Amino acid sequence: MTTTEAVRRAGTSSDTEAGAGNRASLKQRIAFVSGGMGGIGTAVCRRLARSGVKVVAGCLPGYERKDDWIGRMRGEGLQVHAAEGNVDDYESCADMFYQISSVIGPVDILVNNAGITRDGVFKAHVAADWYGGDQHQSQQRLNVTRQVIEGMMERGWGRIVNISSVNALKGQFGQTNYSAAKAGMHGFSKALAQEVVKKGVTVNTVSPGYVLTGHVKAMKPEILNSIVEQIPMGRLARPEEVAGSLAYLVSEEASYITGAKHLDQRRLAHGLTPTRTVQ
Ligand code: NAP
Numbered sequence: 393m394t395t396t397e398a399v400r401r402a403g404t405s406s407d408t409e410a411g412a413g414n415r416a417s418l419k420q421r422i423a424f425v426s427g428g429m430g431g432i433g434t435a436v437c438r439r440l441a442r443s444g445v446k447v448v449a450g451c452l453p454g455y456e457r458k459d460d461w462i463g464r465m466r467g468e469g470l471q472v473h474a475a476e477g478n479v480d481d482y483e484s485c486a487d488m489f490y491q492i493s494s495v496i497g498p499v500d501i502l503v504n505n506a507g508i509t510r511d512g513v514f515k516a517h518v519a520a521d522w523y524g525g526d527q528h529q530s531q532q533r534l535n536v537t538r539q540v541i542e543g544m545m546e547r548g549w550g551r552i553v554n555i556s557s558v559n560a561l562k563g564q565f566g567q568t569n570y571s572a573a574k575a576g577m578h579g580f581s582k583a584l585a586q587e588v589v590k591k592g593v594t595v596n597t598v599s600p601g602y603v604l605t606g607h608v609k610a611m612k613p614e615i616l617n618s619i620v621e622q623i624p625m626g627r628l629a630r631p632e633e634v635a636g637s638l639a640y641l642v643s644e645e646a647s648y649i650t651g652a653k654h655l656d657q658r659r660l661a662h663g664l665t666p667t668r669t670v671q
Pocket residue numbers: 426427428429430431432433450451452455477478479480505506507508555556557558599600601602603604605606607608
């Protein structure tokens with residue numbers, strides 16, 4: 393490629409501003425957040441909806457708290473919808489995305505957030521404990537991401553953010569299954585990012601440390617305290633702080649960030665090299 397060609401492809405800043413005017417703004421985008429009614433999912437839905445994104449929160453079929461959740465969010469003036477589907481099941485996801493596309497429109501922003509933990513030391517693990525592990529979560533990524541990727545590429549714009557964990561990078565006692573599953577997300581994101589990079593679609597991961605959600609609040613106080621002691625900031629992350637990182641990665645401004653790991657500062661607690669938060 394010649395220098396002239398490289399400059400033409402990048403555009404000038406005034407081209408970029410003009411182009412941004414022609415492109416749909418984030419306000420016209422549609423986002424799907426799997427596990428959207430959980431702790432982090434709710435904060436992500438709220439943050440995106442406040443930016444004017446039309447948000448669809450995924451939940452399991454028959455989820456009993458769905459109506460309450462929708463009522464609460466709409467009571468805050470947010471434009472949110474719910475879609476029922478099991479991310480473990482390809483057909484269930486296909487049906488769900490067909491419904492979303494027919495009733496609301498095609499999904500531009502995908503947040504792969506649904507997840508479970510099934511902790512236990514490896515020497516005691518049996519095959520069922522790997523539910524929640526690597527194979528299971530990689531199947532979930534296929535079930536969901538496959539429903540939206542072609543549409544994003546055809547329309548020339550898309551954002552995919554996978555919620556990993558700091559334990560993917562450093563490991564965690566009692567979480568061989570979870571750490572392996574979350575580490576797999578980085579490989580998945582980096583590989584997929586390369587396949588779609590020329591089609592206006594970015595794929596990134598966000599790797600939170602411990603976040604103040606229901607699961608974490610339910611931990612034994614002595615375990616929670618020992619975790620907090622290792623965190624340089626001396627406190628857990630708030631779900632809103634994870635949502636803030638994610639909101640940046642799906643924005644127009646982040647259009648040149650793909651295949652990246654967005655880390656939180658807990659990594660510093662484990663003697664690893666401090667890096668830029670966005671790599
Ligand atoms: P959460 O409150 O339990 O939210 C997870 C959501 O996923 C729940 O609403 C759950 O539904 C849903 N879900 C689970 N399996 C599903 C399935 N097969 N199909 C559809 N939905 C399903 O957990 P969270 O703490 O917000 O965590 C969200 C994500 O962040 C997870 O991927 C987690 O691993 C990651 N993360 C969390 C932390 C943390 O400290 N909290 C730290 C790092 C990474 P039900 O409620 O019906 O089960």
